[in-house]
Amino acid sequence: MIARIAAALTLGVGLAFSAQANAQDTVKIGLIMAYSGPFADTANQMQAGIDLYIAQHGDEVAGKKIEIIKKDTGGPKADEAKRLAQELVVRDGVDILAGFTLTPEALGAAGVADQGKKFMVVMNAATSIITEKSPNIVRTSMTIPQLNTAFGKWAFEKAGVKQAYTLVADYAPGHDAEKSFAKGFTDAGGKIVGADTSPMGPPDFSAFVQRIKDASPEAVFVFIPGGAQPPALGKALAQRGLTPPDVKLLAQGELTFPEAIESMGDTAKGIITTFNYTMERDDPTNNAFVKAYREANGGRSPDIYSVGGYDGMHLIYEALKKTGGDTSAEALVEASKGMSWESPRGKMTIDPETRDVIQSVYIREVKEVDGKLQNVVIDEIPEVKDPLHGMAN
């Protein structure tokens, strides 16, 4: 009994403290990301985007000071993310939960955003369902179906591919990519002549590539994690003569990150990818962003993760301006709905219905420009929505 009373008392005192913290003139943003472990590089690029935005726009919005608190999950750990989110809310008294490098992190924290009534901004995690977990969640990155369903349709209608083969890594994003590409492609009228999954471990693609050769498709859609796999696949395809333009190679943009192109060398030439951000796209907003980013990060170029973080901060800043510093989840979500702005990636809008991103999907091809291989935008599909939202209902 005494314990219960004491617990209730401390709870009361604690709440009073956190209320007091809110009343002060700061807006606390808790970032939950995988700063250590195998996804640390992704988190660091996101952080660099966030830092750049704050450096450019000051740390004061609507008369309030922005304070950032970083928490490390170490990887795709839902339980860890949930605990960190709980602590951020009850101990640090944050007003906004943000970051989220990986889907399990976002799903783990979603319940806290819902229960604790906090505005939550997903800056990278790319599984469709995340935004459906709570009405307080808004996303500024992309979803895999968004990029690849549009890509499948494009491949049939614009690139004239009639039949294709898919090879994806055996993990959830790979399966998502395969499904959504196949949906876009077959709905448009194309035919999938073969589908294969490759293991996540050390790359040896010779058997897979032989099977592709036997099926002799016009195009191969691949989705494999970055790192050692892309160059290995590039080599295996080249050895068996399955290179563009004879066989088109289609993929999501991670396959042709600058580092990946470098390690693939000439085998990268002609690969066609789909992405929502292209560093090389010639556009004044983007050029200024790339320049500032490189200056702030010792020459390192921004990528899709940096842009997710950058735009996430933009959303938070603009929403706070609209609410006049009110940090309640309801007000911030309302302010975000339908918000539209010119981002380094092009025009983007927060869908008022799904709170997810509506944006252009760029189709890029690896070409030689001034003696250097890079992603050249060859087509743009404007205002693409995530096709899966509302499907489950």
Add this chain to the structure above:
Amino acid sequence: MTTPASSTADNHAWLRRQARWSPYELAFWLAVLIPFWVFPTYLTLASQIAITALFAVSVDLVLGYAGIVTLGHAMFFGLGAYAAGLLTKAGWGEPLSGLVLSGLLTALVGLLVSFMIVRVQHLALLMITLGLGLLTAELANSLGWLTGGTDGLQGVDVWPVFNHFEFDLWGYTAYAYALAALFVGVAAARRIVHSSFGLSLRGVRENLNRMPAIGSPWRRHLQIVYTISAGMAGIAGAVLTHTTETVSLDSLSFQRSADVVVMLILGGTGRLYGAILGAAIFMIARDQLSDMNPQYWYFWIGLLLMLVVLFMPKGILGGLSGLLRRLGG
């Protein structure tokens, strides 16, 4: 020269003396209640420490007492976590019965695995446990329709404990729940290690060749303790599922198996409370260090581990009790 009968009585008296709750232990169990009043904003961390400690105690039973080196115990932790999660998804969200069922299931799997475990030692044992752990993690990954794959299990819905205490945002219920599980686990583990069965386990650890010579059915003993340990690890996993309402592949990861061994070495193996202390130090250090620098906190854990192994080879608790004994003369 004593007669055999009286020496047996002596032995039993000695065992009973060993099994008595010491004042230090009572002080410890009172101390773990402090966070409820003093650190109410740290209760979620405290509950995860209690869960990790229960997991570490289960590993201590096999590693510290029976000498079974394992690098794959997260397999049972994760199985328990998924079992509890799937049970709530199937519509039965009552936590206590969920714990029991998850524990029984993992104990059953532990029993099956134990037939293989007792056949090998040393490096081969390490490889077998490591391999089984990796296989289970990969199995859960490929059974995406059941486990949700890398996205984690969705739709875990746990009912309030005793139909009354909801798992709240502050973590009051979570900590009380995890602490109760830890207490029951430690009480059971104490009972085991302070029995003649526990002594025979230590015999296996110290000298495997002599055990058959004195007629001890050591293989069966190892199987029993391995099964119990598996069940306990599964319960720890189930508690994690219940308190966080999430299950991800990470619960089966090699990292978790390795971290728990690090905790045991930090705290000291073969003394139960060493496992708890190790888990607490590891988790608190990680929390504090990663607040200071989220990118490179593991460096400090590595440094701490090296210092402990170099200067306190019996772990922090072992070192402390050695110190106490020396001071006491």
